Amino acid sequence: MPSRRALLAQAAGLAGFALTPGSWTSAVAATRMVDSPFGLGVASGEPSPDGMVLWTRLASRPREPLGGMPPAPVAVRWEIAADPQMKRTVARGRQLAVAEAGHSVHVEVSGLRPGREYWYRFMAGGHASPIGRTRTTPAAGSAADQLKLAFASCQKYSAGYYSAHAALAADAPDLVLFLGDYIYEEAHTGKGVRAHPAAEPVDLAGYRERYAWYKADTDLQAAHAAAPWMVTWDDHEVANDYGDDQDRTNPTPADFLKRRAAAYQAFYENMPLRRTQRPVGPDMLLYRSRAWGDLARIQMLDTRQYRNHRTCEAASDGKRIPMDCPERSDPARSLLGQDQERWLQAEFRSSRARWNLLGQQYLMEQLMTRLGMVGNDGWDGYAASRRRVLEGWRDAKVSNPVVLGGDIHCFFAGELALTPDGPPVASEFVGGSISSLGAEASDIRLLMMANRRLTYGEGETRGYGRVELTPKTCTVTFRGVENALVAKSPVRDLAKFVVEDGVAGAKRV
Template sequence: MFPTRRSVLFGGAAAVGLSAVGLSALQASASPRLGYPFTLGVASGEPSADGAVLWTRLALDPLAPDGHGGMPNRVVPVQWQVAADERFTRVVRAGVEFARPEQAHSVHVELAGLRPGAEFFYRFRVDGHLSPTGRTRTAPAGGALGQALTMCFASCSHYGEGYFTAYKHLAADEPDLVLHLGDYQYEYAAKAADVRQVAGPETRTLADYRLRHAQYKSDPDLQQAHQVAPWLVVFDDHEIENNWAADVPEAPDPQFAARRAAAFQAYYENMPLRRTSRPREGRMQLFRRARWGSLATFHMLDTRQYRDDQACGDGTKIDCAERLDPTRSITGADQQRWLLEGLRSSRARWDVLGQQVFFAQRDNTIGEKQGFSMDAWDGYKASRDTVAAALGGVRNGVVLTGDVHRHWAGEVKESYDRPDSAGVATELVTTSITSTGDGDESANAAVLAENPHLKYYKNRRGYVRTKFTGSELRADFRTVDYVRTPGAPVRTDATFVVEDRVPLLNRV
């Protein structure tokens, strides 16, 4: 019986051997054969019109304290295969990569020469062990509008604070593309209130970060979300430590540069990223573009590594004169120049910023207390005004945001200093996968009233599912009512439509 997509992706892959489809085995090694090494699953990312990145990381014991996943200290050859069908009867690419101990036995295969706008299936084999099957796809050709694009985006998944049920539902939606906007993992050690046991101490060393990523990648719901579609990822703060900015840690730490370098190395090892993002000299190139034909261009931003440090307090919601300083930048000069040039030259139907922190103004005035978040674009007003003006010059500008553990939807204004300022883009903010726990049904009426350009708020966990077409963007805010125990159903709490050339949110 021909297997269904769901059975192949989520359980049936091991029934089909690589040798059955003509991939010759490597010459047997004198080293002892490994046990099952694909405990961390498989993933793909960075889709282009002719390729993508395939990823896996070998681990016999994911929670080994040294961060090496129980793997021997030797290079391991890994066979890989890409096919146009789920049964791998039409293999289009195959080869061998080498999993090396200095890269935590991670594998990054950069595919090229594939057919544009097509679906593909991939898998790996080591010592006779077959990995789960993953699904990936290429973007449409450069000038093609292509079919509708279903894209889900998520943020903020704290292992200790809940179950990754929302990832399982995201996988069931079978999107074409997934964006993760930061806080993929958290640095904290286990806490008394955690509902799942976090392994290891607070992450500071390369071994710590490798172990933490391995624990996250061992989660079956997260594995399903990676298997179903290619991902585009960017980090926020917790991949390193809370509230870090540029070269400045949250609290004084003479070892911060080494800590950040270790976190960057582990992040690369555990994500389906291209070699251009491999850390060098303690830095990591993560801002980049991904084009989905002429339908959408995704401008993936890094709002941590190049920003000015928290010159105004400790990142809490306060009001201060520094936010008006025109020299304060959240992107840094080079990244801002790159973004503005990309928006200026874009011919895409939708230009999408994939980034971390709240973009639209959010005046948190309650009673006599006034203030803005200095850890968001509100703390860098000149940066926001410059980028907002550039968004006003494209056909359709959309900002995607994570970080705040709440669903929000808003309209981006050219200037928040003038009540009659024109709208230039829309902003969709995803809540967390688990961070801050179950949430509740509390409203945020005071903040919504103070900010009439903000149209929606929800304090539940979940993700956002979008559908881009030539005529509209549809956004479904997906929620689960609890994460402290597994198995919550998912529902669409609100849906908004943005029409082509009209930067307004229409609730449906």
């Protein structure tokens, strides 16, 4: 028999928690807290023409168990306004933050006007949160003449400071795409510039603690408060190099799926996601698309949950496999799984947008070493899956496909084609890493020589990417941190590219 509290938690998670007067007064609504419970900041995400998700997770002392919060439900009020001073409130409400959901709050606001900026905040325990800025997308199909977005990935806490996030926040983009490796699950080895808890998380308490440690960073909080985000994950939100029900350390699929369920639950609790994305056991629906009027459609992929297991392991040197291993091109194998591939092809056929952005985890172009080896953890290990995506763009005559990626801790710009000498089908940009260490210049030079579709590569600088769309051009700027090993380091433009409407490829300007 589930406890009353468990039922409350379930209701809170599933239905946004419809409060009854009784449940409200029994919560610790009136309790004044000594410390502000907003130690993890605020966020918004998943914008639509009439609303978005507002998020916070209460923690008065983020590094303590339960974030220093009481085990009883805590009443939280929220409000959203048309001005940054919060004078013209357009909606408000209240929710309970319960320990069973990690004291997270997900509010789905609707009924707002399309294509507008809004500001929001939460109140609890006699404290007000910082004010976040968010926005709605333009009305469906309407003429939109501009979208400025940032894309970022890979923020290993111990590897560096988040100056890139401070710069991203200062850009005040319309939207942020986070493309994976939001946390790293690894144990702390004592190396790096800052410490987090030593033990590798394997259960919900462990993952919650890891998120709390990361989210207490004020630069990361500033980036969340600056714009709505759309997030997807890579491997380190769960375990290194995992795929489907398998990783490199857990002995059985059943053990691993238990761990995956805990990691997915913690991911949901810590991200501004909609209720439809809430995990059910070890499953969580994360792939989806959003439109920005008629200007852009953005598809966000999940390349971890549904993939076939890695292949050609016997011929692997530990990291890479030979190009000529036949299984990697087996059409029966998929990086996305059949359902997601079918969904993506339907997206291609239905999109009328001028720019079609694909948010995913990797460099999608083949990345071969001079010895003829490729990775088996990304698209290169699932070459038929990649081919089907490229053919889908071509066959559906998708307008201006642009791939945005992360994972490899390097900046790359280039193009994708179906044959070695064929015309480019899509443009591609990988936006470096916020803090995770990348590759040395000499290694990048060798990769560029072996992979002619790449026009730019840089692995020694941390940072993020900025995309500015108009009906005529897609301008991508790589932004680099001077030194991510020190806090508050300056950020400058590294390189700039333009994709013109109708012309695939990354032209440096």
